[in-house]
Structure formats: structure tokens, C-alpha cells
Amino acid sequence: MKKIRRFFERVVEGGFLVSSTVTTLAVFFIIFFLFKEGLGVFNERPTEPKYVLIAHNSNKVDKLTSAQVKDIYDQNITNWKSLGGANDSILLFSIDDLLNVYTEEELGPELEYVGEKINAYISERPGIIAFIPVSYIPSKEFSGKEIILDRISIKDFFLGREWFPTAVPAAQFGVLPLILGTLWVSLFAILIALPIGLVTAIYMAEVAHPKARRVLKPLIELLAGIPSVVYGFFGLVVLVPLIQNVFNLPVGETALAGSLILAVMALPTIITISEDALRTMPVSLKEASLAMGASRLQTLVRVTIPYAKSGIIAASILGIGRAMGETMAVLMVTGNASIMPESLLEPVRTIPATIAAELGEAPHGGVHYKALFALGIILFVITFGFNLIVASTRRKNKAA
Amino acid sequence: MIMKTKKQINQNIAFWIFRGISFLVVTILFVILGFIILRGFSALNWTFLTSMPEDGMTKGGILPAIVGTLCLIVGSIIFAFPIGVMSAIYLNEYLKESPLKRFLRTMTENLAGIPSIVFGLFGMAFFVNTLEFGDSIIAGSLTLGLMVLPVIIRTTEEALKSVDKSLHVASYALGASKMQTIRKVVLPVAFPNILTGLILSVSRVSGETAPILFTVAAYFLPHLPTSIFDQVMALPYHLYVLTTSGTNIEESRPMAYGTALVLILIVLIVNLLANAIRSHYGKKVKMK
Numbered sequence: 001m002k003k004i005r006r007f008f009e010r011v012v013e014g015g016f017l018v019s020s021t022v023t024t025l026a027v028f029f030i031i032f033f034l035f036k037e038g039l040g041v042f043n044e045r046p047t048e049p050k051y052v053l054i055a056h057n058s059n060k061v062d063k064l065t066s067a068q069v070k071d072i073y074d075q076n077i078t079n080w081k082s083l084g085g086a087n088d089s090i091l092l093f094s095i096d097d098l099l100n101v102y103t104e105e106e107l108g109p110e111l112e113y114v115g116e117k118i119n120a121y122i123s124e125r126p127g128i129i130a131f132i133p134v135s136y137i138p139s140k141e142f143s144g145k146e147i148i149l150d151r152i153s154i155k156d157f158f159l160g161r162e163w164f165p166t167a168v169p170a171a172q173f174g175v176l177p178l179i180l181g182t183l184w185v186s187l188f189a190i191l192i193a194l195p196i197g198l199v200t201a202i203y204m205a206e207v208a209h210p211k212a213r214r215v216l217k218p219l220i221e222l223l224a225g226i227p228s229v230v231y232g233f234f235g236l237v238v239l240v241p242l243i244q245n246v247f248n249l250p251v252g253e254t255a256l257a258g259s260l261i262l263a264v265m266a267l268p269t270i271i272t273i274s275e276d277a278l279r280t281m282p283v284s285l286k287e288a289s290l291a292m293g294a295s296r297l298q299t300l301v302r303v304t305i306p307y308a309k310s311g312i313i314a315a316s317i318l319g320i321g322r323a324m325g326e327t328m329a330v331l332m333v334t335g336n337a338s339i340m341p342e343s344l345l346e347p348v349r350t351i352p353a354t355i356a357a358e359l360g361e362a363p364h365g366g367v368h369y370k371a372l373f374a375l376g377i378i379l380f381v382i383t384f385g386f387n388l389i390v391a392s393t394r395r396k397n398k399a400a
Numbered sequence: 401m402i403m404k405t406k407k408q409i410n411q412n413i414a415f416w417i418f419r420g421i422s423f424l425v426v427t428i429l430f431v432i433l434g435f436i437i438l439r440g441f442s443a444l445n446w447t448f449l450t451s452m453p454e455d456g457m458t459k460g461g462i463l464p465a466i467v468g469t470l471c472l473i474v475g476s477i478i479f480a481f482p483i484g485v486m487s488a489i490y491l492n493e494y495l496k497e498s499p500l501k502r503f504l505r506t507m508t509e510n511l512a513g514i515p516s517i518v519f520g521l522f523g524m525a526f527f528v529n530t531l532e533f534g535d536s537i538i539a540g541s542l543t544l545g546l547m548v549l550p551v552i553i554r555t556t557e558e559a560l561k562s563v564d565k566s567l568h569v570a571s572y573a574l575g576a577s578k579m580q581t582i583r584k585v586v587l588p589v590a591f592p593n594i595l596t597g598l599i600l601s602v603s604r605v606s607g608e609t610a611p612i613l614f615t616v617a618a619y620f621l622p623h624l625p626t627s628i629f630d631q632v633m634a635l636p637y638h639l640y641v642l643t644t645s646g647t648n649i650e651e652s653r654p655m656a657y658g659t660a661l662v663l664i665l666i667v668l669i670v671n672l673l674a675n676a677i678r679s680h681y682g683k684k685v686k687m688k
Contacts, residue, residue, distance in 0.1 A: 227607025
């Protein structure tokens with residue numbers, strides 16, 4: 001009998017052991033999949049699938065970066081000379097222009113002659129750059145050649161100032177505006193939340209009546225439990241029109257709205273962790289200070305807070321981490337502009353909001369898809385880094 | 401006459417400022433809750449909760465979203481609760497303080513710190529694509545389950561820690577094995593706090609949008625789910641689309657308020673229950 005029971009117990013204990021490996025496995029799997037998809041972006045060319053960029057056969061230029069293509073089509077670059085080619089004006093052409101040049105009869109009722117016509121058109125214009133579907137390239141003697149877009153480089157990705165994944169003919173994947181947008185909104189949020197949260201934590205830990213504290217604690221937990229969408233909803237319906245009116249803006253979706261909402265969302269984290277830090281102070285230190293004639297306030301400022309300093313710093317870092325990782329609330333109130341942030345009263349885009357907004361439309365496995373995973377890597381590394389810092393400070397403290 | 405020294409006056413001013421700011425925080429909470437309750441109250445009725453949306457989401461109800469959220473709650477808890485509790489038991493009862501234990505604890509903390517959108521990315525890459533579950537209840541539940549797993553582990557560990565050591569010792573002294581002790585002594589004592597952790601996870605799962613955006617959520621389904629490989633509507637996602645991308649944003653507003661109110665009610669009820677359990681059973685669980 002005892003042996004059977006022992007056997008079952010061993011089995012169950014094995015189950016416990018296996019369960020405890022799940023979190024570790026999950027973390028490694030998450031890292032693996034993020035990096036597998038995300039790092040692939042540096043192997044990709046930001047082209048539109050099934051379309052090519054064509055230049056005349058005689059053109060010396062055969063490679064371009066996506067930034068250069070954008071400048072060409074924005075007409076910031078107008079001569080092939082600046083790209084290393086001959087001194088010739090760049091002539092822009094895309095498939096839609098075809099109808100302006102040839103009549104429908106010339107192109108054929110089922111578009112059979114389009115390939116020929118394109119070929120003829122290109123051969124007459126050495127300065128041309130054409131953006132056309134691959135299917136219209138004639139199989140025999142083509143007067144043009146494909147311009148290969150450079151792969152996305154690490155420098156272009158991290159320092160590129162434009163995030164425009166749906167640009168044609170070359171998508172732009174510069175994450176700088178997104179990183180700055182995230183930092184911009186989160187740092188302001190913490191700037192607001194930290195003083196308020198700290199003071200509330202001090203109040204709860206040191207000043208409040210035990211009854212008041214017993215009421216406050218569940219209320220703070222309630223604040224923490226409100227879902228992100230609900231905060232976003234409130235922000236969109238109340239805060240955004242308010243900001244629009246107060247500051248006389250064309251739209252109220254601004255970084256300011258995002259910071260305010262994030263501040264409220266980060267408050268419970270800051271409050272609870274700071275409060276815990278303040279309460280761990282040995283009473284003897286407090287009593288010693290009071291015995292020497294210091295008021296409660298003086299004790300607070302000169303003894304308690306310095307003692308709890310590392311806990312308070314941990315609270316702020318975790319608060320920043322929480323703010324940076326927030327998705328829905330920010331998505332709903334900061335507007336839709338992936339631009340370099342310059343003021344609080346303009347729309348802005350954060351990394352999580354970008355991922356949430358664009359992943360649904362990114363073709364699976366394509367450049368955009370991988371770029372969004374790369375954004376996920378950035379986000380993960382930042383928040384993971386913060387958590388590591390906090391964890392190691394905590395361990396250092398315990399040792400001390 | 402009581403002379404107030406400058407020190408005393410400074411302290412009084414400071415403490416009143418502290419009170420004021422704390423009051424501000426509570427006011428913010430009440431403004432948000434009050435706003436949604438007041439505006440959503442009129443939308444909330446039996447029809448709203450039990451019928452399908454109609455007319456481009458401007459009329460009818462949110463039944464499929466409620467059902468969907470329930471499915472996701474059940475699915476994620478089925479995955480996360482047993483694994484979470486067993487992990488916590490193993491960590492607390494079987495492992496001694498060692499680098500391994502610290503490593504496992506760190507891993508749990510790391511998982512807890514991952515932003516919800518990253519869970520959504522992973523869920524899509526792994527469950528939806530690699531394992532080819534597609535956008536489904538099972539993909540969404542597993543993703544959400546991973547997200548709340550650290551919460552359950554943390555609260556269960558706290559619950560187990562708060563069980564007095566003397567109970568362990570007494571049980572061994574009577575000849576019980578470790579497993580018997582756990583089963584018949586430790587778990588029953590820790591149960592209320594474990595339960596608290598469970599319902600807090602329920603609240604968390606019901607409100608999260610980012611993990612389900614690309615793993616299960618659908619904008620509109622004309623029928624209720626019939627298998628775990630079905631897509632499903634969900635309350636938080638429903639609120640999001642009603643507010644930002646419906647065809648009739650203005651007219652759907654009352655429905656949005658109602659949905660927000662349902663979400664708030666879930667959080668309120670769960671928090672009330674958690675507090676009731678905690679105060680009834682006396683032991684406090686530390687929440688972070």
C-alpha cells in the first residue's frame with residue numbers, strides 16, 4: 001500500500017517539477033520567436049511585392065536605398081548625377097501614367113500590348129525610372145533593367161527618421177520617431193505620476209489614519225485593475241475633447257493626452273511599491289529620530305525617505321516600464337502620426353501602439369511584418385532591461 | 401494657548417498637502433468610474449446583455465462579446481491555474497534556497513514584466529502560425545494564460561508562505577509525508593489567498609486587449625462559438641472597435657458606454673470578492 005502511494009506521490013511531484021519549468025520555457029520561447037521574425041527584417045528589401053523599379057539599360061545606377069527612392073519620388077533628387085549616374089534629369093513614371101500616354105486601343109482590349117508599349121516608352125527615355133508590375137515585363141529584349149533596392153540596414157532602421165511602411169515604391173522603416181515618441185510620452189507621464197504617487201505613498205505609509213489606509217489600499221488596487229481599453233475610452237471621450245478646447249487645437253489627440261492617461265495608469269504601480277519600501281523601515285530608526293526631537297515631517301524627510309530611496313527608485317523604473325509597454329490606452333488617445341515628436345500638443349506614435357495598429361494589415365512574413373517584430377524586440381529589450389535593473393538593485397539591497 | 405512652533409506649522413502644511421494629493425488620486429478614480437457608470441447605466445439592460453449586435457453595432461446587445469470573454473477566461477484559467485499552483489508549490493515546498501530557486505523566481509518575474517503586446521506578438525507567431533491553430537479560442541487562451549501565469553504563481557507563493565511553519569512541523573511529527581502535508585494541511589489553509597489570486601487573474605484576462613488582437617478577436621461574428629478553433633468576440637476588443645473603427649462611431653456610443661460599464665463591473669465585483677475573502681480569512685496577501 002505504502003509503495004503505491006509513494007509511486008503516485010512521485011508522479012505528482014514530477015508534475016510539480018515540470019510545471020515550474022513552464023515560465024522559464026515561455027520566456028525562452030518568446031525571446032526565440034521575437035528574434036527569429038524580427039531580425040529577419042535586416043535581410044529584407046523594402047519593395048512592394050510583384051512590382052519592380054525599372055531604369056534604362058544604359059543607366060549606370062542599378063542599386064538604390066529606400067531613402068533615395070523616396071527622395072526621388074518626392075522630387076528632392078532630380079538628376080541621376082547625384083546618384084552616381086549620368087547627367088540626366090530623372091523622369092518619373094508609374095503604371096498609372098500609361099493611360100495618359102497611350103489610348104485604350106493601343107494597349108489592347110485585354111491589355112496584351114501593354115508590355116510592348118512600356119518597352120518602347122522606356123527605350124526612348126534614358127533618364128526614366130519606372131515603377132511597374134512584374135507581369136508587364138516582356139520576356140524578350142527588354143530595354144530596361146531592374147533597380148535592386150538595398151536591404152534594410154541596421155543604421156537605416158534605428159536612425160531612420162521616417163516610419164512609412166506603406167510608401168510606394170519603397171517602404172520606409174525608420175524607427176527613430178517611434179522610439180522618441182515612446183520615450184516622450186512615457187517620460188512626461190512619469191514626471192506627472194512620480195510626485196503624485198510618491199506623496200500618496202508617503203501619506204498611506206506614514207501620515208494616514210489606519211482606517212484611512214484601509215480604505216485607500218483597495219481603492220488603489222481598483223485603479224490598477226481598470227483595463228487599458230477603458231482608460232483609453234475615457235481618455236478619448238473626455239480628455240481629448242478637453243485638451244482640444246483648452247489649447248485650441250485642430251485635434252485633441254496629442255502626446256499630452258497620452259501622458260496624462262499613462263500617468264494615471266502608472267500611479268498604482270508607483271504607489272504600491274513605494275509604500276512597501278517606506279513600510280520596511282525598522283521602527284527603531286523612526287523612534288530614534290523622534291526621540292531626538294525631530295517632528296514627524298523631519299523624520300520622514302531625513303530618515304525614512306533616504307532609507308527607502310532604492311525602493312522608490314525601483315518604483316519609478318517599474319512605472320516607466322509599465323508606461324512604455326502600454327498599448328491600447330495610448331493607441332486610442334495619441335493619434336496616428338508616426339512623426340518625430342516636437343511638442344506635447346501634437347499627435348505622436350509609440351512602439352506598442354504601432355505594433356497594435358499595423359500588425360493586422362501587414363502581410364504575413366513580409367517586410368512590414370518582420371519590421372513590427374523588430375519593434376517588438378526593441379520594446380522587449382527596453383522593458384526587460386528595466387526589470388533586470390530593478391531586480392539587481394533589489395538583490396544588492398537584500399545583501400546589504 | 402498652544403504655541404505652534406515653525407516646525408509644527410511646516411508639518412501641518414505638508415501633511416495637509418499630502419492629504420490633498422491623495423484625495424486627488426481618489427477623485428480621479430471616482431471621476432473615471434462615475435463617468436462610465438453614469439453614462440453606461442442607461443444602456444445596461446437584459447436585452448443588452450443577451451442579444452446579438454444589430455444595425456452596424458448601434459442597436460442590440462453584446463452577447464457574443466460576453467460569451468467570448470467567458471470562453472477566454474475559462475480557457476486561460478484551465479491552462480494557467482494548475483500549472484501556476486503546481487509551480488508555486490514546487491518552488492515553495494520542495495526547493496531549498498539555491499541558485500536554481502532564484503533563477504526560477506527571476507524567470508517568473510521576467511515573464512510578469514513583459515508588455516501585453518509582446519505576448520500578442522508571440523501568441524500570433526507561435527500559436528496562430530507555427531502551431532497552426534489559427535485565430536482561435538485556444539490560441540487566445542494560451543496567450544492570455546501565459547500572461548496571467550506569473551500572477552497566479554506569485555499570489556499562490558505568497559499564500560503558501562503565509563501558512564505557519566508550525567503546521568508543517570506538526571504534520572510531519574504525526575507521520576505524514578510531504579505530499580499528504582501539502583494536500584491536507586497547507587493547501588486548505590492557503591486556499592482563500594490562492595482563490596483571491598485566481599479571481600484577480602480572471603479580472604485581468606477579461607480586460608486585456610493586446611494579447612487577443614491577433615490571436616482570437618473578431619470584429620463581428622453572427623453566431624456564437626462552437627469549437628475551440630473558432631474565432632470569438634471579446635469585451636475589451638469590442639469596446640475598442642466601437643470607439644475607434646465602427647462605421648457609426650457616434651451612434652454606437654451608447655453601446656460603447658455599456659460595454660465599458662460591463663468591464664468596470666467585472667473589475668469591481670472581483671475586487672469586492674477579493675477583499676471580502678481576504679478580510680474574512682484574516683491573512684493579507686501582498687499585491688504588486
